Amino acid sequence: DIQMTQSPSTLSASVGDRVTITCRASQSISDWLAWYQQKPGKAPKLLVYKASSLEGAVPSRFSGSGSGTEFTLTISSLQPDDFATYYCQQYNTYPWTFGQGTKVDI
Amino acid sequence: EVQLLESGGGLVQPGGSLRLSCADSGFSISSSHAMAWVRQAPGKGLEWVSVISGNGAGTYYADSVKGRFTLSRDNYKSMLYMEMNSLRAEDTAIYYCAKCITVFGMVAGMDVWGLGTSVTVSS
Numbered sequence: 001d002i003q004m005t006q007s008p009s010t011l012s013a014s015v016g017d018r019v020t021i022t023c024r025a026s027q028s029i030s031d032w033l034a035w036y037q038q039k040p041g042k043a044p045k046l047l048v049y050k051a052s053s054l055e056g057a058v059p060s061r062f063s064g065s066g067s068g069t070e071f072t073l074t075i076s077s078l079q080p081d082d083f084a085t086y087y088c089q090q091y092n093t094y095p096w097t098f099g100q101g102t103k104v105d106i
Numbered sequence: 107e108v109q110l111l112e113s114g115g116g117l118v119q120p121g122g123s124l125r126l127s128c129a130d131s132g133f134s135i136s137s138s139h140a141m142a143w144v145r146q147a148p149g150k151g152l153e154w155v156s157v158i159s160g161n162g163a164g165t166y167y168a169d170s171v172k173g174r175f176t177l178s179r180d181n182y183k184s185m186l187y188m189e190m191n192s193l194r195a196e197d198t199a200i201y202y203c204a205k206c207i208t209v210f211g212m213v214a215g216m217d218v219w220g221l222g223t224s225v226t227v228s229s
Contacts, residue, residue, distance in 0.1 A: 001169070032212070032214065034214065034215035034216075036152070038152070043202055043204075043219035043220065043221060043222060044144070044152060044202070044216075044219060045219070046207075046215050046216060046217045049207060049209070049214040049215035049217075050209050050214050050215075053209075053214075055215070055217060087151065087152050089152070089154070089215075091212065091213050091214055091215070094166045095154060095166070095167075095168045095169060096154040096157070097154065098151060098152045098153065098154065099151075100151050101151045101152070
């Protein structure tokens with residue numbers, strides 16, 4: 001199975017900060033990677049698919065990049081609504097696998 | 107607005123069975139879209155469970171549920187089902203159904219999610 005490792009596991013930031021979350025795959029997944037945001041008690045929300053394609057209605061402060069084994073999710077200016085847990089997921093090979101999550105808090 | 111609604115969760119004893127359903131109030135559960143299940147154990151991260159192709163011909167499962175869970179769909183009724191047998195304590199989780207999006211014919215993400223249904227496996 002492809003292992004997805006996110007770093008950091010927890011990130012403390014302030015409103016207005018630029019935030020970068022990294023996701024590394026144990027083998028190449030081309031660009032078959034998605035990013036999700038999850039708030040407590042809520043279902044995940046798709047932010048980015050195909051490594052860098054922003055899902056409709058997702059604010060432009062979110063961006064994704066990378067290919068192969070290393071990927072990043074960047075929030076250019078953190079907003080109060082962005083405090084949440086973020087997950088990457090690979091779709092290159094079954095079984096699909098998620099990273100362990102990165103919690104962004106104040 | 108497209109919405110998915112899961113049902114069928116509950117408390118079950120180890121070794122028991124449950125059938126989860128996912129209803130679609132829009133057009134997600136049609137032959138155009140693959141559908142998936144993702145679960146989240148209490149206080150833990152997300153775990154992909156299974157996916158079924160748009161026409162129902164193809165299914166894939168996580169190793170942790172292979173041979174115990176069976177996915178099916180009825181596109182005419184806009185319904186998705188997951189039969190869960192030989193349940194274990196480690197299957198305790200919130201189960202979400204989700205609609206898949208595709209790029210070049212391959213699933214690239216899950217863009218519509220249900221609210222989730224809780225499954226607890228305990229004696």
